[in-house]
Amino acid sequence: MIGNDVVDIIQSRKEGNWQREGFIQKIFTHKEKLLIxxxxxxxxxxxxxxxxxxxxxxIYNRQTKIREYIPKKLQCTLLSQNHDxxxxxxxxxxxxxxxxxxxxxxxxxxxxxxxxxxxxxxxxIEKKDITKDKHGIPYLKSDIFQxxxxxxxxxxxxxxxxxx
Amino acid sequence: xxxxxxxxxxxxxxxxxxxxxxxxxxLTEDTDFINDLNINSANLVDIVLDIExxxxxxxxxxxxxxxxDVKTSVExxxxxxxxx
Numbered sequence: 001m002i003g004n005d006v007v008d009i010i011q012s013r014k015e016g017n018w019q020r021e022g023f024i025q026k027i028f029t030h031k032e033k034l035l036i037x038x039x040x041x042x043x044x045x046x047x048x049x050x051x052x053x054x055x056x057x058x059i060y061n062r063q064t065k066i067r068e069y070i071p072k073k074l075q076c077t078l079l080s081q082n083h084d085x086x087x088x089x090x091x092x093x094x095x096x097x098x099x100x101x102x103x104x105x106x107x108x109x110x111x112x113x114x115x116x117x118x119x120x121x122x123x124x125i126e127k128k129d130i131t132k133d134k135h136g137i138p139y140l141k142s143d144i145f146q147x148x149x150x151x152x153x154x155x156x157x158x159x160x161x162x163x164x
Numbered sequence: 165x166x167x168x169x170x171x172x173x174x175x176x177x178x179x180x181x182x183x184x185x186x187x188x189x190x191l192t193e194d195t196d197f198i199n200d201l202n203i204n205s206a207n208l209v210d211i212v213l214d215i216e217x218x219x220x221x222x223x224x225x226x227x228x229x230x231x232x233d234v235k236t237s238v239e240x241x242x243x244x245x246x247x248x
C-alpha cells in the first residue's frame with residue numbers, strides 16, 4: 001500500500017507557527033523532539049517528521065478504515081540520510097511503514113509504503129479518474145480499482161500509485 | 165455555557181484556519197474540519213491549542229484523536245467544562 005505527503009515550507013509559515021507553545025508537545029514523541037532540537041535546521045526536521053507521519057497515516061487509514069487524529073501514535077525513526085533522500089520508519093501500533101523523503105528547496109516530500117519492495121513500484125501520475133470510497137479513501141478508476149494517494153500543499157501537488 | 169454560545173466561540177477559533185468560506189458560513193454540528201472546511205491537518209493542533217486557551221481546559225491526546233468535527237469538539241469541550 002502507498003501514502004504520500006508534501007509540505008510547502010513557505011505555505012507552512014503562512015498557516016501557522018510550529019514554535020508556538022504546546023505545538024511540538026502535542027505532535028511529537030520524546031525521541032522525535034530530540035531529533036528536532038539537535039537538527040541544524042529544526043524547522044525542516046519538524047516538517048520532515050510531520051510528512052512522514054502524514055504519509056504513513058494514509059496507509060494506516062486505508063488498512064484500518066479508522067479515521068483519527070493520532071500524530072503522536074505515529075512514531076518516526078530516521079534510518080539513513082544522504083544528499084538525495086532520507087529513509088525512515090514509522091510505527092503505528094503493530095504496523096510498520098517505510099518512508100522515503102526528498103528535500104528540495106522549500107519542498108518536503110514523503111512517500112510511505114507498507115512493504116519495502118514497493119518503493120520500486122511507485123509511479124507519479126496525473127490527477128484524474130480518482131474516486132473515493134465511503135471512508136473517503138481515494139482509488140484510481142481503471143480496469144481494477146487501484147490504490148492512489150493524493151497530497152496538496154501550497155504550490156505543490158503529488159499523486160502516486162503502485163505499478164505492478 | 166449554552167451550546168449555541170460554545171459553537172459561536174469555536175467558530176471564531178477555526179476561522180483563521182478555514183479555506184472553504186462557504187462551508188464555514190453554513191457551519192453546523194456535522195461540519196468536518198478537514199473534509200468540509202479544508203483545514204490543513206497540522207492546523208488541527210492549533211485549533212486544539214486555541215480551545216485550551218479560550219476555554220481554559222486541557223485536551224489530552226485521547227480527546228484530540230477524535231476532534232475532527234464540530235460535534236465531537238463541542239462534546240469534548242462540554243465535558244471538560246463540566247469537570248472543572
